[in-house]
Amino acid sequence: MEDVYNQKDTYLRKKSEAAVVVKVESIHWKSSQPLTEDYLRHFDRVAALYDYNPWTSSSWQERAEQLDRERQLSADRAGLACVLKRFNERAGNAPEAMRAVNLLKDERTLCVVGGQQAGLFTGQTLVIYKAITLIQTAKLAAERLGRPVVPVFWIAGEDHDFDEVNHIQYLSQDMQVSKIKIEHPTGKRSSVSNLSIPQEQWEAALNELDQSLIPTEFKDDLMSSLRAFAEQSITLVDLFAKIMAKLFGSHGLVLVNSDDPALRRLESPMFRELLEHYAPINDAVHRSTAQVVTLGYKPQVEAQANSANLFVIDDDERVLLYADEASQDFTDRKKERAFAREQLLAWAETAPERLSNNVMTRPLMQEYLFPVLGTVLGPGEIAYWALSKGAFHHLGMQMPIIIPRLEFTLLEGTVQKNMHKYDLTLDDVLHRLDEKQQEWLRKQDTLQLEERFAQVKQQFKASYQPLIEITAGINPGLGKLGETNMAKILEQIDFLENKAQDAVRTQFDAALRQFQRISASVLPLGKPQERVYNIIHYLNKYGSGWLNELLEAGLEPDGQHKICYL
Known part of the structure; x- marks a missing residue:
């Protein structure tokens, strides 16, 4: 398979007869996070906030050697493999993933x-792209280093x-961004992995999903799998894991639940470290925050005074x-x-499932559990990890290589056809679609309504203004009445113009719907597609062939946004 790193157009073809031909184009889509944008484009500006330069090939060997040499604060590998084996077996993960666990x-x-919350039916498509990035990066790293990754x-x-x-x-048939949701089963601030979802809620969500999917050759098998997974699931984590195992297990993706009680027992020594060193860890976070501000960026996470950066589970609620x-x-x-310090330290040893990490200690716990060569992060995560370097160093650790998650926008065939029909470039769609729509409408206006109405208003004002001046000379009050009268007449002319323009638009309803489809497909709610839509509707339309092609394509996480032409 041809390497697509830094290439503009690449065609990826799966060898099976059912192949979906996918064209991938790399573009620069500026990050909404200025710190992340500089991480991707001008690393020298933010280098002081991270331990490794992801764009330097030597970083991979340096990080591997550092892990071999200095990883003293770490969980037992055999114990970790045992925990992962049990969880991945329950998720129904593939033999390839189970072999990876043994490795x-x-x-x-x-x-x-890399990771994400356990969203319903996997949540936003960015979750899927994070998994792709993990698999691709692990393959590339294994090839570079000549060792298992x-x-x-x-x-x-x-x-x-x-x-x-x-x-x-998802995008409904009437071009609306529609939602399928389940209700909170208890209302308490409990960890998602501890919230049991009643079967009737699974069933209701699945029925809504079924009704939202168009009939395709893939639909029956897809819904059958989802219903089977839901029947075997108690929590969102259960369902999430089963779907992810189905999609990516054959590519060796290992799953871990951060709230697994068996994993918590492995984390016991690290929880004690985090409790005993909470003050210097929080001080380090504050120093890193100040450094971020000094460099001219706004911190992604607000550092809290006296924060322990840990949660405790109390009365089934997660309390910071x-x-x-x-x-x-x-x-x-x-x-x-109130929680006594000694009580928390005791729980760290005897009941570690009562403790939980926050956004700043999760990277540290991840480092403790796994020999992390690199971590795959989205734009916001790259920004907030900039606050963690000092905390890593305080515990004798280094930050892993931070790998930007692959970003994708899927352009469906209908959208491509409509773009071609109206001579729209991708840049037009991303930055000036409304302007292009109005421009197209004006070109269809053979009556030149806008110019004619403007001419009438100009002629009317030119004829009427002298009358106002004459009447004002008779009586100043008549002048004011004339001004008011003129404004009302112009308002009525504007009203007629708007009605006429609406009538023109009605003649082009089909075209306007096509513009709407382009907008709702590419930038739903004004956001990148990957941050809004779920993967299921794409799998229903196109099967999983395109997903497998992307997995086999050797796409490197180069910080460029990928446009995937289906």
Whole structure:
């Protein structure tokens, strides 16, 4: 397969008869995060915030040697492999993934790790692209280093923000961004992996999904698999893992649930470290935050004073811990709950499932559990990891190589056809589609309504203004009345013009719907497609052939946005 790194147009072909021919184009889509944009384009500006330059080939060997030499604070590999084996078996993961789990027992094996919350039906398509990036990067790293590198997807089951993961969005037949969601089963701020979803909720969501999918040759098998997975699932994490295993297990993707009680027991020593060193770790985060500000960027995460950067599970709720300077113990943010320091340290050893990481300690725990050669991050994550370097160093660790997640926009055949019909470039669609639509409408206006109405208004004002001046000379009040009268007449002319323009638009309803489809497909809700839509509707239309092509294509995470022409 031809390498597509830094090539503009590449055709990827699967060898089976059912191949989907995919054209991939790389473009520069500026990141909404200025720090991330500089990470991708001008690394020298942000180099002080990270330990490795991802764009220097020597970084891979340097990082591997550092892990071989200095990884003292780490979990037991055999124990980790055992935990992963049980979880991946429950998820129904493929033999290739199970072999990858066994490889972790080997001291030479390294990992590429990345993750996301367990969204309904996998959530946004960016989750799928993160998995692709993990698999591609692990393959490339193994080739470069001549040693095993395993892709690991970290399912953030400990997260409690249910509203982020309880829904999917898709483009409906009437060109609306529609939503399918499930309701919170308890209302408590519990970890997602501890929330049991009633079977009737699974069934309702699946029925909505079924009704939203157009009939295709792939639909029956797709819905059958999803229904079978849901029947075997209690939580969103269960369903998420089964779907991800189905899509990527044969490519060796290993899954881990960050809230797995068995994993928590492995994490016990690290929780103790994080509790005992909470103050210098938080100080390091504040210093890194100040450094980010000094370099001219806005921190992605607000550093909190006295934060322990850990959660405790209390009354089935996930509570963020803050240090109480007076007592040397810990409280919640409002100081309504108190936790003795010694009690938390005891739980770290006897009940580690009661503790949980926050956004700043999760990278540290990931480093403790896995020999992380590189971590795959999205734009926002790259920005907030810039705050973690000092925390890594305090614990005698280094940051892994940070690999930008591959970004994709899928351009379906109908959208491509409509773009060609209206002579629209991709740049037009991304930056000036409304302007192009209005320009097209004006070209269809053979009556030249805009010019004619403008001419009438100009002639009317030219004829009427002298009358106002004459009447004002008779009585100033008549002059004011004349001005008001003229404004009302012009308003009525504008009203007629708008009605006439609406009538013209009605003649071109089909064309306007095609413009709407282009917009809703590429930039739904004004956002990148990958941040809104779910993968299921694409799998229903096109099967998984295009996904397999991307997995086999050797696409390097080069910081460029990929346009995928289906």
